[in-house]
Amino acid sequence: DGLKWLGLEWDEGPLKGGDRGPYFQSQRNAFYEKHFKTLQDKGLVYEDNGSFRFRSPRQPVTVVDMVCGTITFDRALEPDMTIRRPDGSWIFHFVNVVDDIEMGITHVIRGEDHLSNTPKHVEIYNALGIKPPNFAHIPLILNRDGSKMSKRDDGASIASYVEQGYSPEAVRNYLCLLGWSPKDNREVIGIDEVISLFDLEKINRRNAAFDLDKCFWINGQYIHNMSMEQFADLSIPFIEKAGIPFGSREQLIPVLAIVKEKIKLFCDVPEWISYFFTEDFAYDEASVEKTLRKAGAMNNLTALRQAFSEVSSWDAATLEAKLKETAVARGVKTGELIHPARIASSGRSIGPSLYHMLEVLGKDRVLARFDRTLTQFA
């Protein structure tokens, strides 16, 4: 599910099929038996307390790694590894090699935690008389404190990005920047370009710490550059989950259009648009105290209501001109009108551009909200 969400496809596997199945270890016993027999025939397997061990040649093994270079391991003191348990089940290192052989794997690209296990795998390939595949061990991802990141750590689960409303492309972009870069200081880079520029040999060998802040920032960049249609597609699931009665997609788009530039995470969308779809919204207490309770606020709001009720065209530019004109006429700063108007029509002091917000809300609803505010805080 995580790979799918990130837009990463695979060639074959369970639920997809392919020529190298079956794809479950439990169904591949015949392959394991076959190669196990080969090792036995060569006298390279011996029994030890019911289990079976592979007899290591105890010769130095040189691993040629596409990322780490050429590394020689001295195998002289290594214990023989167990490859099969007394109950007949198999050990990872053995089946891993057999699966890669039978599935025709040409490149084994995995975490660096397996670098030290690779000579074991190479010994099995050699014993089976099969040329080892190309290996590439990539750096591990660390937590901010330097410890190895694992399943339960913050940021390790793709599910958390889905829940918080990250854009898949943004997370994928961030991940690409861990241990690799386009070399020209760019941070936001499309997957097509990553693919054309990517080269295993260019991967860093240093482990990287996961920086959620930067991932968050890249997500903001993606939202900023995103089309309204895509923005709506990604927002709607969160809006529906919040139970906001937004009507149709056509009714929703104008609202999303004026808040898009404010959004950093899709899970924040409901909070930004809720008051557009209900008259039953609460007034933020701090804003009420700071602005609505201020001396003269109600008189200013009353004057603005009167002025707005007379405009011939209800659009942002007209409303802005009218508001400023009213401020001049009353001899007050525009802020004395802007702030009360914002709170009266949305219940809060933070929101999209005031004039655009009023335009989208529509004349009738704005005047009604002004009236309600006037009544409630007179």
Next chain:
RNA sequence: GACCCUAUCGUCCAGCGGUUAGGACACUGCCCUUUCACGGCGGUAACACGGGUUCGAAUCCCGUUAGGGUCGCCA
């Protein structure tokens, strides 16, 4: 403990013998904006340490230290 890998701002990357050591995130100053953001212009901040090699080392070599990994009848 043995073996393997690594070592540039707090973090992610550039740098691959001669640079005022660059960019991004984060932090921060100013501008823009009478909201919040975006954006623009600045700032703080790094070559782990010690030896070599060299006319000259962040760049090459060795050592130390630190961090990570592997040494399973886990995967």
